[in-house]
Amino acid sequence: MDDNLMEKVMEEVMKKMGDTKEVKKEAPKSSYNPGITEFVGTAIGDTIGLVIANVDHNLHGFMKIDPKYKSIGIIGARTGAGPHIMAADEAVKATNTEIISIELPRDTKGGAGHGCLILFGAEDVSDARRAVEVSLKELDRTFGDVYGNNAGHIELQYTARASYACNKAWGAPVGKAFGLIVGAPAAIGVVIADAAVKSANVDIVTYASPSTTSYTNEAILFISGDSGAVRQAVVAARDLGIRLLEALGQEPAPSSTTPYI
Amino acid sequence: MDDNLMEKVMEEVMKKMGDTKEVKKEAPKSSYNPGITEFVGTAIGDTIGLVIANVDHNLHGFMKIDPKYKSIGIIGARTGAGPHIMAADEAVKATNTEIISIELPRDTKGGAGHGCLILFGAEDVSDARRAVEVSLKELDRTFGDVYGNNAGHIELQYTARASYACNKAWGAPVGKAFGLIVGAPAAIGVVIADAAVKSANVDIVTYASPSTTSYTNEAILFISGDSGAVRQAVVAARDLGIRLLEALGQEPAPSSTTPYI
Amino acid sequence: MDDNLMEKVMEEVMKKMGDTKEVKKEAPKSSYNPGITEFVGTAIGDTIGLVIANVDHNLHGFMKIDPKYKSIGIIGARTGAGPHIMAADEAVKATNTEIISIELPRDTKGGAGHGCLILFGAEDVSDARRAVEVSLKELDRTFGDVYGNNAGHIELQYTARASYACNKAWGAPVGKAFGLIVGAPAAIGVVIADAAVKSANVDIVTYASPSTTSYTNEAILFISGDSGAVRQAVVAARDLGIRLLEALGQEPAPSSTTPYI
Numbered sequence: 030m031d032d033n034l035m036e037k038v039m040e041e042v043m044k045k046m047g048d049t050k051e052v053k054k055e056a057p058k059s060s061y062n063p064g065i066t067e068f069v070g071t072a073i074g075d076t077i078g079l080v081i082a083n084v085d086h087n088l089h090g091f092m093k094i095d096p097k098y099k100s101i102g103i104i105g106a107r108t109g110a111g112p113h114i115m116a117a118d119e120a121v122k123a124t125n126t127e128i129i130s131i132e133l134p135r136d137t138k139g140g141a142g143h144g145c146l147i148l149f150g151a152e153d154v155s156d157a158r159r160a161v162e163v164s165l166k167e168l169d170r171t172f173g174d175v176y177g178n179n180a181g182h183i184e185l186q187y188t189a190r191a192s193y194a195c196n197k198a199w200g201a202p203v204g205k206a207f208g209l210i211v212g213a214p215a216a217i218g219v220v221i222a223d224a225a226v227k228s229a230n231v232d233i234v235t236y237a238s239p240s241t242t243s244y245t246n247e248a249i250l251f252i253s254g255d256s257g258a259v260r261q262a263v264v265a266a267r268d269l270g271i272r273l274l275e276a277l278g279q280e281p282a283p284s285s286t287t288p289y290i
Numbered sequence: 291m292d293d294n295l296m297e298k299v300m301e302e303v304m305k306k307m308g309d310t311k312e313v314k315k316e317a318p319k320s321s322y323n324p325g326i327t328e329f330v331g332t333a334i335g336d337t338i339g340l341v342i343a344n345v346d347h348n349l350h351g352f353m354k355i356d357p358k359y360k361s362i363g364i365i366g367a368r369t370g371a372g373p374h375i376m377a378a379d380e381a382v383k384a385t386n387t388e389i390i391s392i393e394l395p396r397d398t399k400g401g402a403g404h405g406c407l408i409l410f411g412a413e414d415v416s417d418a419r420r421a422v423e424v425s426l427k428e429l430d431r432t433f434g435d436v437y438g439n440n441a442g443h444i445e446l447q448y449t450a451r452a453s454y455a456c457n458k459a460w461g462a463p464v465g466k467a468f469g470l471i472v473g474a475p476a477a478i479g480v481v482i483a484d485a486a487v488k489s490a491n492v493d494i495v496t497y498a499s500p501s502t503t504s505y506t507n508e509a510i511l512f513i514s515g516d517s518g519a520v521r522q523a524v525v526a527a528r529d530l531g532i533r534l535l536e537a538l539g540q541e542p543a544p545s546s547t548t549p550y551i
Numbered sequence: 552m553d554d555n556l557m558e559k560v561m562e563e564v565m566k567k568m569g570d571t572k573e574v575k576k577e578a579p580k581s582s583y584n585p586g587i588t589e590f591v592g593t594a595i596g597d598t599i600g601l602v603i604a605n606v607d608h609n610l611h612g613f614m615k616i617d618p619k620y621k622s623i624g625i626i627g628a629r630t631g632a633g634p635h636i637m638a639a640d641e642a643v644k645a646t647n648t649e650i651i652s653i654e655l656p657r658d659t660k661g662g663a664g665h666g667c668l669i670l671f672g673a674e675d676v677s678d679a680r681r682a683v684e685v686s687l688k689e690l691d692r693t694f695g696d697v698y699g700n701n702a703g704h705i706e707l708q709y710t711a712r713a714s715y716a717c718n719k720a721w722g723a724p725v726g727k728a729f730g731l732i733v734g735a736p737a738a739i740g741v742v743i744a745d746a747a748v749k750s751a752n753v754d755i756v757t758y759a760s761p762s763t764t765s766y767t768n769e770a771i772l773f774i775s776g777d778s779g780a781v782r783q784a785v786v787a788a789r790d791l792g793i794r795l796l797e798a799l800g801q802e803p804a805p806s807s808t809t810p811y812i
Contacts, residue, residue: 062537063533063534063536063537065530065533065534065537067481067485067530067534068534068537071537071538075440075441075442075475075538075539077441077475077477077478077534077537077538078477079477079478079480079481079534081480081481081484084484085484085487085488087487087494088483088484088487088494088497088511091494091496091497092480092497092499101480103477103480103481104477105475105476105477105478105480105507106475106477107402107441107442107475107507132476132499132500132501133500133501133505134402134475134476134500134505134506134507134508135396135504135505135506135507135657135766136402136475136506136507138400138401138402138661139399139400139660139661140660141629141656141658141660141666144402144475144476144500144507146475146476146477146480146499146500146507146509148480179597180597180629181597181629214597214599214627214628214629214656214658214666214668215627215654215656215666215668216599216600216601216625216626216627216628216668217599217601217627219601219603219614219623219625219627219668219670220589220601220603220625222610223603223606223607223610224589226607226609226610227607233609233610233613235613236610236613236614238614238654238668239654239655239656239666239668239765240654240655243500243505243657244396244505244655244656244657244765244766245656245657245658246627246629246656246657246658246666246668247656248668250610269587269589272585272587273585273587273589273590273599273601275585276584276585276587276590276593276599277593277597277599278597323798324794324795324797324798326791326794326795326798328742328746328791328795329795329798332798332799336701336702336703336736336799336800338702338736338738338739338795338798338799339738340738340739340741340742340795342741342742342745345745346745346748346749348748348755349744349745349748349755349758349772352755352757352758353741353758353760362741364738364741364742365738366736366737366738366739366741366768367736367738368663368702368703368736368768393737393760393761393762394761394762394766395663395736395737395761395766395767395768395769396657396765396766396767396768397663397736397767397768399661399662399663400660400661405663405736405737405761405768407736407737407738407741407760407761407768407770409741504761504766505657505766
């Protein structure tokens with residue numbers, strides 16, 4: 030069988046296999062609009078952005094939302110909570126909205142971490158929609174320092190000035206530099222948390238582990254302080270975390286998009 | 291290479307690939323009996339039905355089961371809780387059993403939802419066995435309005451007359467029409483819950499979200515009221531939910547079996 | 552197209568497919584050292600063993616570790632908690648360390664069970680490292696009676712003399728024979744727990760189900776007593792459990808390594 034023939038066969042086969050594998054891969058998320066009023070868009074991590082102009086009065090009560098927020102913006106995802114909360118943090122800075130609630134399911138489609146459900150409250154629907162749009166747009170950036178392979182993931186986040194989403198979710202002091210260090214499996218998280226605080230003079234906001242999260246397999250460190258120090262601590266954790274994850278998984282642990290820190 | 295040859299190669303290759311993929315697909319669940327007294331049968335969702343004629347006295351205490359129930363029927367599944375609770379609801383109507391407990395693990399084999407462990411209590415083993423048999427039989431129907439794709443799932447349930455399983459699990463008023471609306475990721479659940487209560491005059495029994503479930507990535511609405519109104523609300527949620535799930539997953543979200551509502 | 556040709560094509564195709572499938576399979580875990588001080592080794596179950604010689608003083612406080620343990624040994628895994636706790640039990644017997652904490656995330660990479668995060672405390676780093684090394688080495692054995700297929704898993708553990716890890720995690724009486732019986736989905740766990748206590752005269756230490764674990768889909772029985780009786784009960788549960796799991800999954804449920812009980 031000549032090489033040309035073999036190549037042709039392989040091409041055909043791979044095309045067919047590609048078709049079946051496509052289903053398992055995350056579908057490319059162009060923000061296609063299905064023509065539904067509530068739909069705003071989609072993004073990486075099986076993220077969907079939605080808006081409700083006037084939440085039903087009764088449901089409003091059961092959801093325990095402050096009555097003044099007639100309109101809500103919604104960010105929900107299967108994979109990721111950190112990237113979404115950081116994105117929402119930019120959204121509340123940029124719009125006339127408040128964070129109503131942040132919930133953290135145990136998800137990531139079989140991975141070790143969280144999904145999320147974030148609600149923005151607004152008096153006007155255009156503000157709620159804008160907050161969702163800003164969040165969706167930020168996600169490509171905030172997924173930049175999420176590194177993963179078959180064994181787990183590490184996630185780093187950094188902001189020079191934390192706002193109300195970081196405060197609501199993690200108790201970050203508003204207006205100060207803030208960093209997030211996640212390692213999964215949790216054992217890696219413990220070691221990179223230790224490396225982070227040893228590498229720079231930062232304040233620990235809090236430490237979380239499986240028994241204090243949604244039973245995710247993550248250890249998480251939240252730090253605050255001088256912006257240079259926070260960044261340095263996050264970078265130290267990242268460098269060690271990637272190496273440990275690669276040692277465990279015995280394969281590279283690349284960024285989900287493009288690193289930003 | 292002529293087309294005939296290519297076709298033959300593809301056929302062979304696909305057959306081989308089919309073999310390897312088969313493992314990942316759910317095995318066909320004919321109710322094959324392994325010759326174990328406790329075994330009743332299996333069903334969709336990696337569901338197993340079991341019965342214990344006389345629960346060991348000591349274990350009975352540790353399981354905190356009312357001593358009068360010597361016999362227990364057991365329904366357990368990796369995927370699905372709603373379909374199983376609806377099925378159990380029919381089973382308690384049809385047999386001389388009571389629901390002892392309903393527990394909701396965080397499962398679905400990497401999906402966004404629950405598995406379940408349902409125990410029926412009976413004074414006589416034949417009643418316990420019968421309850422399990424009825425439940426297993428109902429599951430094909432109650433999985434009918436579970437729609438899923440790579441991005442998540444939505445689930446709808448409706449009964450004209452709720453019984454003790456719906457009451458135990460969800461506080462449904464016994465004897466009244468009852469509906470269940472689930473969306474995963476939870477963001478979709480919020481929007482279809484709102485659409486449901488706006489579409490018909492129904493009573494909200496309760497609303498659940500990741501922080502009040504087993505950290506599943508679902509928002510869930512439980513409704514009660516006039517049977518026509520409950521059905522109408524459920525159908526409105528279903529129509530919107532399927533479209534949103536398809537917009538997020540960019541592929542169809544078909545029924546697991548055959549819709550029944 | 553002659554058979555020879557077909558075979559050659561299939562070989563090529565399978566090779567290519569093998570490449571892509573390899574990613575999903577667990578990478579072979581030779582204890583390759585990435586040259587990081589904290590790294591001790593890896594093992595089955597996406598397990599990583601790590602050590603911190605001097606935990607940062609501030610982090611120490613946030614982790615609520617007794618100040619006398621300057622050094623900590625860390626065992627973390629995506630899949631398995633029972634095998635790791637049993638391994639840690641041997642490690643505390645063999646070294647001058649104590650168990651600081653055992654946390655049980657909801658993990659197993661889409662499976663029905665737990666992952667783990669186990670911390671050993673030591674005054675000297677060589678003790679902490681030794682405890683991690685012993686644990687990693689024990690894992691091949693303690694995974695021996697973990698049986699799994701597409702439908703779930705069962706896990707059995709047995710020790711003639713429980714030590715402090717079994718005590719910390721499960722309340723096992725120190726110095727007595729101890730057994731662990733896990734079935735997933737939980738329905739199988741209930742039935743094999745009942746079979747175990749009926750087969751021999753053992754004491755129930757406790758019983759756990761989804762609502763009292765990290766929402767895993769497992770029912771778990773912990774037993775203690777005469778070593779012959781505990782072993783007999785565990786073996787009875789194992790024999791029934793494997794048959795039920797195979798009936799549900801309609802495929803064999805082999806041991807993860809080599810049975811030891």
